Amino acid sequence: MLLDLTTHLGRISLKNPVLVASGTFGYGEEYAELIDLNQLGGIITKSVTLKPREGSFPPRLTETPAGMLNAIGLENPGVELFLKEKLPFLSQFDTKIIVNIAGEKEDEFCQVAEKLSKAKTIDALEVNLSCPNLRRGGYILGKDPEVVFSLIQTLKRVTDLPLLAKLTAAVSEPTEIARAAEEAGAEALSLINTLPGMAINIQTRRPRLGNITGGLSGPAIRPIAVRVVWEVARAVRIPILGMGGIMKGDDALEFILAGASAVAVGTANFVDPTTPGQTIKQIENYLKKNKIRRFRELIGKVET
Amino acid sequence: MIQSKGEILFNQEVAPSCWKMQLLAPEIANQAQPGQFVHLRCTENYSPLLRRPFSLHRASERKIEILYQIIGQGTRLLAEKVQGETVDLLGPLGRAFQVKGQPEIIVLVAGGVGIAPLYFLAETLLKKPPLNSKLILFYGVKSKENLLGYGDLKKLRINLEIATEDGSLGFEGEILQLFQSRLLSFLSQSLQVFACGPLGMLKNIASLSLKYNFPAQVSLEKTMGCGIGVCRGCVIKGSQGYLRVCKEGPVFPVEDIDWAAIS
Numbered sequence: 027m028l029l030d031l032t033t034h035l036g037r038i039s040l041k042n043p044v045l046v047a048s049g050t051f052g053y054g055e056e057y058a059e060l061i062d063l064n065q066l067g068g069i070i071t072k073s074v075t076l077k078p079r080e081g082s083f084p085p086r087l088t089e090t091p092a093g094m095l096n097a098i099g100l101e102n103p104g105v106e107l108f109l110k111e112k113l114p115f116l117s118q119f120d121t122k123i124i125v126n127i128a129g130e131k132e133d134e135f136c137q138v139a140e141k142l143s144k145a146k147t148i149d150a151l152e153v154n155l156s157c158p159n160l161r162r163g164g165y166i167l168g169k170d171p172e173v174v175f176s177l178i179q180t181l182k183r184v185t186d187l188p189l190l191a192k193l194t195a196a197v198s199e200p201t202e203i204a205r206a207a208e209e210a211g212a213e214a215l216s217l218i219n220t221l222p223g224m225a226i227n228i229q230t231r232r233p234r235l236g237n238i239t240g241g242l243s244g245p246a247i248r249p250i251a252v253r254v255v256w257e258v259a260r261a262v263r264i265p266i267l268g269m270g271g272i273m274k275g276d277d278a279l280e281f282i283l284a285g286a287s288a289v290a291v292g293t294a295n296f297v298d299p300t301t302p303g304q305t306i307k308q309i310e311n312y313l314k315k316n317k318i319r320r321f322r323e324l325i326g327k328v329e330t
Numbered sequence: 331m332i333q334s335k336g337e338i339l340f341n342q343e344v345a346p347s348c349w350k351m352q353l354l355a356p357e358i359a360n361q362a363q364p365g366q367f368v369h370l371r372c373t374e375n376y377s378p379l380l381r382r383p384f385s386l387h388r389a390s391e392r393k394i395e396i397l398y399q400i401i402g403q404g405t406r407l408l409a410e411k412v413q414g415e416t417v418d419l420l421g422p423l424g425r426a427f428q429v430k431g432q433p434e435i436i437v438l439v440a441g442g443v444g445i446a447p448l449y450f451l452a453e454t455l456l457k458k459p460p461l462n463s464k465l466i467l468f469y470g471v472k473s474k475e476n477l478l479g480y481g482d483l484k485k486l487r488i489n490l491e492i493a494t495e496d497g498s499l500g501f502e503g504e505i506l507q508l509f510q511s512r513l514l515s516f517l518s519q520s521l522q523v524f525a526c527g528p529l530g531m532l533k534n535i536a537s538l539s540l541k542y543n544f545p546a547q548v549s550l551e552k553t554m555g556c557g558i559g560v561c562r563g564c565v566i567k568g569s570q571g572y573l574r575v576c577k578e579g580p581v582f583p584v585e586d587i588d589w590a591a592i593s
């Protein structure tokens with residue numbers, strides 16, 4: 027049986043549904059030494075900001091049960107250096123390049139988007155509306171549906187690139203924000219980002235992270251992520267890129283059945299760099315076993 | 331950098347709560363340099379989730395060795411593994427110790443399990459003739475029984491200076507005291523120092539290096555995510571901004587580190 031693994035995130039056509047998540051794959055250079063990047067459906071870069079960012083004070087990560095907490099603080103070389111030194115490398119591969127953008131103000135996002143739009147090899151932008159480590163006046167930018175609406179709408183004016191809105195799940199009604207992003211013209215939604223968390227060393231009585239709190243990722247957040255994808259999938263018409271604790275094909279399939287059109291592997295890259303490749307194979311095996319030729323037929327097929 | 335499944339050739343307790351594991355990993359062994367490390371999975375499932383970093387303690391043609399202390403869940407699981415099982419390895423990673431030119435004296439300072447990479451360094455330096463430098467190893471442990479690979483060390487053509495905190499062998503006290511007491515006699519010659527051990531010891535070596543103006547390189551530790559430079563989770567404050575321990579380190583020239591910012 028000839029399988030059809032292709033899928034779409036709006037205008038972005040993917041050869042298969044497995045991508046790698048922002049911040050867990052850098053700009054591809056290191057993992058290219060270990061795995062074949064051409065096998066990936068897409069690569070989402072570490073967040074890029076207008077100016078270089080130094081990142082947060084260490085310690086920046088700590089392990090927690092079935093997960094990890096991080097407060098990297100969006101350390102990145104800034105958009106100019108990204109374009110000059112990182113993008114050319116990524117562009118060699120036969121995979122979709124999605125650049126994740128972040129900022130503190132609308133204007134910052136816009137300037138980054140404008141600069142990136144001039145590059146020929148970028149397939150889409152993922153707008154980070156949900157980094158728990160980047161706050162303005164103490165709250166996450168993307169918690170307010172109006173802010174999300176306005177930002178996506180403004181970005182649409184400065185770039186023709188498809189926009190994926192990466193939303194936070196740390197709100198009581200993720201569907202409200204999702205609808206705001208959809209109405210503003212987002213091509214697809216990325217769900218979920220890390221969830222805010224904290225760990226304390228009881229010996230030193232100090233927080234385990236220099237930033238005090240950080241973002242929780244890994245299998246620990248997977249049930250939350252699957253639930254949010256399922257809720258949001260029923261509330262919007264645009265496709266969803268699902269992520270949160272995917273370690274293998276079975277996990278990816280949960281997201282797909284819940285309504286994700288594609289998935290991204292994050293923390294699992296650190297655990298085993300072969301995870302994305304294996305996840306693709308395991309999805310293929312599932313399709314074969316269940317005699318489904320087209321991957322797309324599985325999307326949202328959870329029976330409730 | 332290679333990912334491979336290394337077969338365990340042996341895994342045994344060599345001192346109280348300290349184990350030595352030998353693995354068949356030809357490609358990693360081939361490239362390994364003293365000071366570099368491997369990032370390995372202590373379990374096939376997800377508890378603990380992340381890999382754990384260990385310095386390369388030895389590398390021969392096809393085999394590598396690590397020397398590890400039981401600290402928590404990961405190292406406990408590692409100690410349960412037996413011959414014939416495999417371990418998922420990433421390596422060799424990070425920057426190695428770098429001897430510059432031909433110093434008259436090379437001093438290695440090891441505290442506890444910090445001996446792991448320094449043994450490899452000593453062995454490698456001695457294998458690569460002609461080494462015209464005098465090689466001295468200062469090695470400190472709590473008690474005689476905690477000495478790791480003492481038999482092997484005695485076979486190497488190096489000057490061995492041992493300190494035990496309880497005085498059961500050699501100098502009684504901290505290894506740094508012993509090193510410091512000899513330091514002035516070295517300073518008339520060209521000297522390079524390489525150290526691995528508790529952070530306090532490394533900090534002191536850094537300040538001695540600045541005070542007496544001799545070059546020193548130290549191997550630092552930090553909790554790691556990816557281990558290969560991607561996540562930026564393992565940084566320490568350097569004199570010119572943050573440095574990744576897994577990539578710019580784990581071996582750093584002491585002047586590259588902002589010691590005041592490190593606790």
Ligand SMILES: Cc1cc2nc3c(=O)[nH]c(=O)nc-3n(C[C@H](O)[C@H](O)[C@H](O)COP(=O)(O)OP(=O)(O)OC[C@H]3O[C@@H](n4cnc5c(N)ncnc54)[C@H](O)[C@@H]3O)c2cc1C
Nearest residue numbers: 382383384385397398399401402403404405446551552580
């Ligand atoms: C580059 C590098 C090289 C290393 N080489 C070696 C080596 O050759 N041999 C070796 O034995 N270890 C080495 N380590 C340290 C080793 O990685 C840790 O001891 C190990 O990760 C602990 O894992 P665990 O799951 O057993 O303990 P965890 O469950 O991770 O830790 C248990 C508790 O101990 C604390 N802890 C964690 N690491 C340390 C530490 N290093 N010292 C003291 N307390 C700690 C944690 O905060 C936690 O509270 C190296 C570390 C680095 C970064």
Ligand SMILES: Cc1cc2nc3c(=O)[nH]c(=O)nc-3n(C[C@H](O)[C@H](O)[C@H](O)COP(=O)(O)O)c2cc1C
Nearest residue numbers: 047048049073154218219243244270271272292293
């Ligand atoms: C170390 C680390 C850094 C991250 N950096 C970013 C980032 O820069 N921008 C972003 O949108 N998401 C970032 N994320 C979030 C991931 O892209 C992903 O949404 C989240 O980790 C959940 O997936 P996972 O559990 O598979 O890791 C980061 C996650 C980790 C673990």
Ligand code: FES
Nearest residue numbers: 555557561562576
């Ligand atoms: S552990 Fe990821 S950058 Fe060092």
